[in-house]
Amino acid sequence: MVKPEKISKVLVDSDIVAYRAAAGTEGKSPRETEEKVDLLMNYIVGETVVFPTDSNLECYLTGAGNFRFDVAKTAPYKGNRKDVPKPSNLPEARGYLQHKWGAIISEGEEADDLIGIASARGDPETTVVCTIDKDMMQLPGWNFNFVKNEWTCIGVEDGNKFFYTQILTGDSADHILGLYRIGPKKAEKMLEGLTTEKELYDKCIQAYKDHPHEKGDPYERVLENARLLWLRRYEGQWWEPPE
16 A cells, blocks of 8 residues: 555554564674664654654653553463563663653553554544554554555554454464454454444354353453453543443
């Protein structure tokens, strides 16, 4: 897809930038990691805005705490990552993003939530989220995958459909359990033809009720997955079922 003619707000998922910079310079000096950060950030800036300023370029990093750890009951949130080693220069990459690029650190939530809030405040026609994280596909507006150099324009209906698809499939990257053997293709088929959020929600409830491997309360399972997957659109938001 052709990118928009004008971008007034660029929201960067700096967790991805930091990790890729550190992983790409494993065993090398912190200075080389910083140079890799600059390389990635300059590429993002070059593809989105001509003159980056504090008002049109915002970078976000995940900090301490996350309400999702308390929400998760079926399985520990991100419990599959606890023994996975991180790149040794990751702290340097994060610190450099904070001091050189003004990255904002989240507290009690994820950088993804801050991006969701900033995205909701911006003009969807001229705001772009820069990330490779598929979870951001629930956010209406422009999305720029800076690894694949792909632009996508996400409508409200598309974002809702993606979100409810994830409620059915879960997210293995974050250890969120969906319905047994229900992947994206099957989930998309189950939600095919549905347009309103209430229809999508009701279908998810019915799917959890009918699935032979699900023994718990379907309403609680859908609520749990939804609150784990939903990216906040305003401060302190808790996802609630549509009425």
